[in-house]
Amino acid sequence: MADESKKWVLMVTAQTPTNIAVIKYWGKRDETLILPVNDSISVTLDPDHLCTTTTVAVGPSFQKDRMWLNGKEISLSGSRFQNCLREIRCRAGEVEDEEKGVKIGKKDWENLYVHIASYNNFPTAAGLASSAAGFACLVFALAKLMNLKEDQGQLSAIARQGSGSACRSLYGGFVKWIMGKDESGSDSIAVQLADEEHWNDLVIIIAVVSSRQKETSSTSGMRESVETSLLLQHRAKEVVPKRILQMEEAIKKLDFPSFAQLACADSNQFHAVCLDTSPPIFYMNDTSHRIISYVEKWNRSEGTPQVAYTFDAGPNAVMIARNRNVAAALLGKLLYYFPPQEGTDLNSYVLGDKSILKDVG
Ligand code: ADP
Numbered sequence: 001m002a003d004e005s006k007k008w009v010l011m012v013t014a015q016t017p018t019n020i021a022v023i024k025y026w027g028k029r030d031e032t033l034i035l036p037v038n039d040s041i042s043v044t045l046d047p048d049h050l051c052t053t054t055t056v057a058v059g060p061s062f063q064k065d066r067m068w069l070n071g072k073e074i075s076l077s078g079s080r081f082q083n084c085l086r087e088i089r090c091r092a093g094e095v096e097d098e099e100k101g102v103k104i105g106k107k108d109w110e111n112l113y114v115h116i117a118s119y120n121n122f123p124t125a126a127g128l129a130s131s132a133a134g135f136a137c138l139v140f141a142l143a144k145l146m147n148l149k150e151d152q153g154q155l156s157a158i159a160r161q162g163s164g165s166a167c168r169s170l171y172g173g174f175v176k177w178i179m180g181k182d183e184s185g186s187d188s189i190a191v192q193l194a195d196e197e198h199w200n201d202l203v204i205i206i207a208v209v210s211s212r213q214k215e216t217s218s219t220s221g222m223r224e225s226v227e228t229s230l231l232l233q234h235r236a237k238e239v240v241p242k243r244i245l246q247m248e249e250a251i252k253k254l255d256f257p258s259f260a261q262l263a264c265a266d267s268n269q270f271h272a273v274c275l276d277t278s279p280p281i282f283y284m285n286d287t288s289h290r291i292i293s294y295v296e297k298w299n300r301s302e303g304t305p306q307v308a309y310t311f312d313a314g315p316n317a318v319m320i321a322r323n324r325n326v327a328a329a330l331l332g333k334l335l336y337y338f339p340p341q342e343g344t345d346l347n348s349y350v351l352g353d354k355s356i357l358k359d360v361g
């Protein structure tokens with residue numbers, strides 16, 4: 001290294017939005033490489049809200065890799081962090097900062113440590129895909145810091161090894177995670193199906209039913225489902241492949257009724273798989289169920305779907321309205337039927353689409 005002074009630090013900050021699956025990933029065929037049992041499709045949220053901000057720094061005075069999540073130091077010893085760090089380090093390029101007089105060669109990265117500080121501006125581990133935004137942001141920021149030449153697809157394969165859903169957050173708009181065939185994982189990557197502008201009318205409303213950390217993490221939940229649920233096998237082999245094709249078509253044609261029908265059915269089947277797991281996993285609660293019933297009734301009374309709902313591994317509702325007028329009406333109805341008051345834990349709504357953050361807590 002040209003500069004042996006212990007004084008310099010190079011830093012990169014990145015911001016990455018979370019993504020919500022409309023055809024869900026639930027189940028791995030390879031736990032270490034994080035290879036899924038089926039394809040999945042998601043929509044990446046607006047970066048203005050629900051995002052992770054991560055700063056990564058490198059300098060000769062750092063003694064080991066360290067990370068702080070939401071202000072608290074966490075261990076990096078887990079294999080997910082280690083796999084991401086290793087994959088990025090071995091692809092690191094040359095970096096030069098003339099102002100600081102710093103020149104880092106490819107080999108130097110092996111002897112340099114990173115410090116990482118990350119913040120989620122939404123509940124962590126509560127079923128709003130913090131692991132997706134978190135690992136996508138981490139990989140993106142480190143790749144920038146270490147001057148990787150890899151394209152988005154290759155970066156998505158690295159983010160995938162941090163958390164499966166993270167591979168989809170490297171793109172905006174509608175994104176498909178292709179499960180891939182190769183057991184090395186090289187073809188298990190995310191691709192963009194349509195960009196942010198493609199379906200501009202859609203508005204995403206997130207009702208935070210509970211911001212508490214879930215009892216069963218997605219990782220252990222899906223492991224138990226793979227081990228015990230027959231429905232999961234049927235879903236992965238027979239149901240999802242057809243739904244993926246239908247969902248791609250619905251997105252391409254801006255066909256909201258099909259989109260809504262598929263998204264709701266897929267969310268409900270994913271939660272059915274959780275119930276089919278032994279012991280059963282309950283991610284949704286009474287409020288989640290009441291929201292489903294409410295949206296279903298409304299859609300039926302209108303004759304054609306106005307709102308799609310989907311729930312990840314947690315009780316929080318993600319509702320996708322077909323346009324702004326529907327979204328405004330939905331928000332009004334939610335506030336009326338689920339009034340935020342003492343004693344209820346439904347305390348905030350986030351309205352996506354160039355977002356309006358509505359905190360009624
Ligand atoms: P979620 O539904 O929020 O994705 P998961 O159970 O899938 O919940 O993942 C939660 C885990 O993701 C956290 O315990 C933490 O290990 C990791 N995680 C969350 N946020 C970040 C972040 N900003 N950077 C790195 N890892 C994160």
Ligand code: DP6
Pocket residue numbers: 020021023024025026034040129131132162163164165166218219220311312313
């Ligand atoms: C229900 O990506 O959080 O949100 O790969 O073990 O980190 P790991 O799990 P994770 O699982 C997400 C599950 C889901 C559906 C989805 O995002 O597709």
Ligand code: CO
Pocket residue numbers: 129130131132163165218
């Ligand atoms: Co997650």
